[in-house]
Amino acid sequence: MARVFQLPVTTGRTAIAAPAVVGSTDRPRPGIAAGYLAPHPPHLIYAENPPQNEPRSTGGWEVLRWAYAELRRRLTRLRPDVLVVHAPHWITMVGHHVNCVPNPRGVSVEPIFPHLFRYHYNMTTDVELAETIADCAAEAGLVTSKLREPGVRVDYATIGALHLANPSWDIPVVSLSANNNPYFYAEAALDEMEVLGAATRRAIETTGRRAVLLASNSLSHLHWDVEADLPEDMSREHPFSHHQYQWDIRLLDLVRTGPTRAVADFVPQHIAQTASETKAGSLTWLLAALDWPAIPGDVLGYGTIIGTGNAVVEWVPEEFSDV
Template sequence: MGELVLAAKVTHVPSMFISEQEGPLNGIRESAIQGLRRIGDMCRELKVDTIVISDTHWLVNAGFHINAKPEMSGVFTSTEFPHFLNNMEYSHTGDPELGQQIAEIATANGVTTLCHHEVETLQLQYGTLVPLRYLGVGNDMKVVSIAGWMYDADLEESKQVGEAILEAINKSDKRVAFLASGSLSHRIPPNKVVGDYMFKISEPLNQEIDLMVMDMWKKGQTKAFLELLPKYAQDCSGEGGMHDTAMLFGLLGWDKYEGCAEVMTEYFPSSGTGQCNVVFPV
C-alpha cells in the first residue's frame, strides 16, 4: 500500500533563478531557495518515490490534465518572464503508472481527467520545474505534473481531484509527496510600475489577508479557511484560482484535516504577489 508522506504549498517565483546569478540581484530570494531545499531534504529523508505537483502555470480549458511522460528533459525559457527565467536546463523522470491511476480514479468519480504519457512534445511548465530545481530533485524521484489552473472549473472539482490523488497513492506501492505550486494573493502591478515592486505587494489588503490565512494554517483552522477560500481566491486574485490549494486540502481530507502547518519560508512579497513555503503535516 502506498503512502502520502509529505504535503506542501510552495513558491515558484522566477526571481529565484535571478537570485542564483551574479549581479545586483544575487541572493535576493535566498530564504525562498533555502525553504525549498529543506523540503527537498525532507523528501529524501522520507524516501519519497514520486512527487506530484499541481502547477498553477499550466492553464487548461477542457478537462483536467496530467503530464506523466517517462522522459522529461530539456531547456526551459519562460514566455512570461524571459528576462527572469531563461535557458534553465532540467532532467526528470515521469511516473506514468501513478499519473494514469490518478486520471482513472478522478474520471470515475465524475471529474474528467486525462493523463498524457505518450505525447513527447508536451512540455512541463515552470510551476513544476522551478520548485524541483530548488528541491534538488533530478532523476532520483519520479514526477507527476497536474494542471493547476482551470479556466472554467469550480474549486469543488479540484477538491475531488485531490481526493483522487490520495486514493491513487493508497492503491499504489509508492511513497509520495504532493506540492501545491502557486502563490497566495497574485495581483501583479501594472506594467508601467511593475519594476518597482520586486519586494512589494500590489495591494496592502492582500498582504493582510495572506498573513491571516497563513496564521489559520499554523493554528490548524482548516474549516474556517475553507469557508473563506472561494472569496479569498476571487478577491485576492489567487494564482490559478487557487485550484492547487483546493487539490491540496482535498488530498488532506478537506475540513476534517486538523494539522498545524509548519512554515519553511516566511511570507514575502514578490512582484506584487504574496509567497511562502509551508509544509502540512500528514
C-alpha cells in the same frame, strides 16, 4: 471547471489491482507523507543560479529561498518514491490532464520573464502512478486525459516547484494540469479540485507509493507591471498593497492554527480580495488529497516577489509525524 465539461461525480469506483510491494521489510510506509504549498515564481530559480538555468543573478529573495532549503532538508528525511505537483500554468481548457510521458526534456522559457528563466529540464515520470491518477479521476466523474505527446513542453510553474523542492531531480515525478475554467466561468467552484485530490490519494494508495505533494500556488497575485533595472534589487521588493498583505496573513494565521477545512473555507474570500493564484485550485487539491487533516501547517517562510505574496508551508499527516 464549468459544469458543461463535468461528468456526474460518483462516490464508488472499480477496484484497480495494486502491484505487489517488492523490497526490504524496512521500506518506508506508503501513502502521502507530506504536502507542501510550493510557489513557483521564476525569480527564485534565477536567484539560485542553478546550472540548468541560462540567466545569471546576484541573489535575492533569500527568505523564500531559505524556506525552500528547509523544505529540501525535510524532504530528504521523508524519503518519497515520487513527487506529485499540481501547477497553475499548465492550463487545459477542457478537463484535467496528467503527464504520462516517461522522460520529458527540453527547454522551458517563462513568457513574461524570459530574461530570468530559460531552464533546461530532464525529468523522469512515474508513469504507472500518473495513469492511475487519471483512471481514478475519470472513475470519480472528472473529464481527464493522459498526455502521451513525447515533445511536450513542460511549463515553468511545474518546473519551478519541482526544482526548488528537489534540484537534483533524482525522484520520479507526476505533474497535473490546471483546468482553468474558473477564470472564465463565474459559476465554477473549487469543489472539483476536492474530487481530484481524493482521486490522487486513492491512486497513491492503490499503487503503494510513498508520495510528497506540491501545490504550486502563490497567494495574493496583484503585481508590478514595471520591473527594476536590476530584477534582484531587494530595495524595490515589498507587498503590492497593505490590503493584500493583510489578507495573506489572515490566511496564514488560519494555516498555523488549523484545521485544514478552515483554510479551505477561507480560500474563496481570499481569492476575491487578492486575485489569489489559489483560484487555479492547487491548494484545494493538496488539502483534499491529505484528506483534510485537523492539523496546523508549518509556515516555513513568507515573502513577496514583484509584489505577490508567496509562502512555503508544510503539512505532515499524523501517521507520518514520527518520520
